Amino acid sequence: MSLTDDITTPSSAIPDPATPYQGDIARYWDHEARPVNLRLGDVDGLYHHHYGIGEIDRAALGDPADTEREKKVIAELHRLESAQADLLLDNLGDIRAESTLLDAGCGRGGSMVMAHQRFGCRVEGLTLSTQQADFGNKRAAELGIGEFVRSRVANMLEMPLENGSIAGSWNNESSMYVDLHDLFAEHSRVLAVGGRYVTITGCWNPKYGQPSKWVSQINAHFECNIHSRREYLRAMADNRLVPQAVIDLTPDTLPYWELRNTTSLVTGIEEAFIESYKDGSFQYVLIAADRV
Numbered sequence: 001m002s003l004t005d006d007i008t009t010p011s012s013a014i015p016d017p018a019t020p021y022q023g024d025i026a027r028y029w030d031h032e033a034r035p036v037n038l039r040l041g042d043v044d045g046l047y048h049h050h051y052g053i054g055e056i057d058r059a060a061l062g063d064p065a066d067t068e069r070e071k072k073v074i075a076e077l078h079r080l081e082s083a084q085a086d087l088l089l090d091n092l093g094d095i096r097a098e099s100t101l102l103d104a105g106c107g108r109g110g111s112m113v114m115a116h117q118r119f120g121c122r123v124e125g126l127t128l129s130t131q132q133a134d135f136g137n138k139r140a141a142e143l144g145i146g147e148f149v150r151s152r153v154a155n156m157l158e159m160p161l162e163n164g165s166i167a168g169s170w171n172n173e174s175s176m177y178v179d180l181h182d183l184f185a186e187h188s189r190v191l192a193v194g195g196r197y198v199t200i201t202g203c204w205n206p207k208y209g210q211p212s213k214w215v216s217q218i219n220a221h222f223e224c225n226i227h228s229r230r231e232y233l234r235a236m237a238d239n240r241l242v243p244q245a246v247i248d249l250t251p252d253t254l255p256y257w258e259l260r261n262t263t264s265l266v267t268g269i270e271e272a273f274i275e276s277y278k279d280g281s282f283q284y285v286l287i288a289a290d291r292v
């Protein structure tokens, strides 16, 4: 059976949002078309809404006076964003082609395509945005993988998925829009026992005390609610998700932000990320957990 055999809800049939807040978030992503996301995605057709990790390849950027410099910087930023998704997929463990994966808060679907290309399996994506789901399904169809990669408009706190049907699931920069206890209860329900959950997220650092002014600025910019690192670990523990790896990616993401801050694609939020990562109030982390 292919993914499309059991489609009962076309991606455009948006149900009533569960809350007014979710309606706001659906509208936000329906109208998003920032060049920093679209021009990077145009590099190779993988459209991401997350940030990058890894060292800058200075040789690939060439001379600052190069007329092709902007194009090269865009390609480099995109390479770092895809490297971030690759690291997330590395942490899913062994996934068989017969398995189904879940991308909770899937955006335009770049990570889903990468997951299918790596594992050959089905990938289910959930987003609040009709525009994003349609975009992801169109891309998958263009790539000839529409039978395997499907985006749907659905609330990740009420996933349209059977209990224990998912081998691996993730949130890539999408968990700051929901209550973590509700979110992990739902991942725990759909994951098979022994399955793997992975998140890459920004979180505020309990060592700092409370969310800093920079964290508050990021929340206001994206209409989200960044959680603390402690909250992630506590909500996982309460929902049968046992951390196997907690990796601080903060030093690995700073080069991406420093490079992005030199381009014409800046959106105005770069300073908040750079300063909060540097003052220790905010961290970029990967957490991988086993469903037990």
Ligand SMILES: C[S@@+](CC[C@H](N)C(=O)[O-])C[C@H]1O[C@@H](n2cnc3c(N)ncnc32)[C@H](O)[C@@H]1O
Pocket (backbone or CB within 6 Å): 022, 025, 026, 029, 047, 048, 049, 050, 104, 105, 106, 107, 108, 109, 110, 111, 126, 127, 128, 129, 132, 154, 155, 156, 157, 171, 172, 173, 174, 177, 178
């Ligand atoms: C910053 S984007 C991340 C997209 C994607 N994970 C990526 O890495 O490109 C946040 C995503 O979370 C989704 N989202 C937020 N709240 C959600 C909810 N309650 N249910 C489903 N998706 C949600 C948004 O629709 C959006 O697609």
Ligand SMILES: CC(C)=CCC/C(C)=C/COP(=O)(O)OP(=O)(O)O
Pocket (backbone or CB within 6 Å): 034, 036, 037, 048, 049, 050, 051, 173, 174, 176, 201, 202, 218, 222, 224, 226, 267, 269
């Ligand atoms: C790490 C944190 C706190 C993330 C918040 C969620 C978010 C908006 C991620 C990036 O989306 P994007 O790629 O659409 O943003 P931008 O336009 O800034 O690249």
Ligand SMILES: [Mg+2]
Pocket (backbone or CB within 6 Å): 036, 037, 048, 049, 050, 051
């Ligand atoms: Mg982006």
